[in-house]
Amino acid sequence: MTTVAAYAAPAAKAPLERTTIERRPVGEHDVLIEIKFAGICHSDIHQAREGWGEAIFPMVPGHEIAGVVAEVGPGVTKFTVGDRVGVGCMVDSCRECDQCRAGLEQYCVKGMTGTYNAVGKDGEPTYGGYSTHIVVDEAYTVRIPEGLALDEAAPLLCAGITTYSPLKHWNAGPGKKVAILGMGGLGHMAVRIAHALGAEVTVLSQSLRKKDDGLKLGADHYYATSDPETFEELRGTFDVILSTVSAPLDLDRFLSLLRADGAFVNVGAPEEPVSLNLFSVIGGRKTLAGSSIGGIRETQEMLDFCAEHGFGAEIELISASEINEAYERVLASDVRYRFVIDVATI
Template sequence: MTTVAAYAAPAAKAPLERTTIERRAVGEFDVLIDIEFAGICHSDIHQAREGWGTAIFPMVPGHEIAGVVSEVGPGVTKYAVGDRVGVGCMVDSCRECDNCKAGLQQYCTGSGGPTWTYNAVGKDGQPTYGGYAQKIVVDENYVVRIPDGLSLDVAAPLLCAGITTYSPLKHWNAGPGKKVAVVGLGGLGHMGVKIAAALGAEVTVLSQSLRKKDDGLKLGATHYRATSDPKTFEELKGTFDIILNTVSAPLDFDAYLSLLRTDGAMVNVGIPEEPVHILLSSVFGNRRSLSSSGIGGIPETQEMLDFCAEHQLGAEIELIGADRINEAYERVVNSDVRYRFVIDTATI
């Protein structure tokens, strides 16, 4: 066991505070990672405040982890000391179900599903703790390599924000000749714009206002429209092949579905805390679909990192010290970040 410093929420809705946690000893197939940077995802806030249901406390959030391998178990073959690596939203799965065998570990159908990086219980019966910490021990099969073309600070958010947007864009075939709308220009949305544009799609940002229009166009969007303007929904009716919804708030889904072409898909990657409602007629007439996508499997996460390195698609970040985590949470809730807070874990 190794004792490391971390930041944890001691109870639901409580401010995060500095503490110490125990990491397991490095097993045969484990790697010990010295964490250098950890992104702050809105999911961290939902879970630390029990917005998605009962959680496990104390909670060390963080599933956007970038660092360097400092020790490997005797059976490890994929990584060596000194390698630049990342850990995303999960640290294990059953490894035996059809989805796991297909590299879709995020959709594991084994008992209990995937083991999430935090707010979960591992196979050893112990709670998992995330990346707001100095070190983490992870099985090599749930670690990915960060290419040299990406600096670790801008790579950290790719472990959630990057793969969460890359996976559905690839699955629904975003590319040349396709029109993609990205709803929301935040931590997820700004990566969705970058990746969709790099894939060759024509990208439109749909945001409440035009406040971030200049940013959206610089990130790769061709168009930027305000959803607070009723003309947006009138003029863009039947326009898009894919709508990537990155916001975690209830929307008028019927209005957004009307923007899809025949066979178009609206894919949701944000999870509202409140129930949402749609009229079946919104999808019936044009064979439209309303779907969702959850992160990506380990092979696709590596593919995403390689793609981002090739196209120089790091996240847009604001680097902070650990003593500003609680301030950052409030700013995320108030949409006051462009576009991802990243913790310099040396400050823990």
């Protein structure tokens, strides 16, 4: 076991504080990663504050990890020391079910093992990327292309793949009208990716405050959902609406914006239940759907796609001592558009 520095929440809703944790020895197929940067995802806050249910403490959040391979196990074939690598939201799965065999490890029948707030096959809790090092099986590690800066690449391991996967699955591309609901950490990546895929992109945001940013990121149109006229003007417009909002929505209102056979896809996960009038989907044969992250193959595909198109995330680099302040700013939507921790400051 190796002792490393980390930032952890000692209990639900408690401020994160500097501590040390134990990392397992490097096994046959493991890589030891020296973490350089770790993104702050809204999911980190949900889990550290038990918004999604009972959690494991102490908790070291962080599933947007970018770093460099420092050591490899004797059976490792994918990576060598010095390689630029990333780790996303999962570090293991059963590897045997139909989903795992199909490259959909995120939907493992037995449940994927989260990068943090989970229990590994060894019975020990997993600890995430707010730490200096992590040991991960090479099968759940991805390569970060040279064209991506590590700090801007870190948020792609969650925000990037969480938006890329559904946009690909629902065929966002030329001839398709795609709306991105919310212009935060996930939303700004969704705009970039949908634009790069060739779709006509509209941002739906509470206000027009970020309109200039949205247009620069690749949106063709930008509307305020606080304006009732938006829902009249855009009724029956979109093939796909991707919701990145983690607060309850009036789903019936937004479903009215879909064309027949359109899909409203949720990647934001509110802590509260939502309600729905089923006639909102029956009329127009519409789909109300959800999507998680992507599998390992698709995550690598996403990274290569972003590098090919020359973009990472829009970030604000912070020191570890600013994590608690950053959490409050995320909740206040005061970040453009992803906080990234400089792990050298832990």
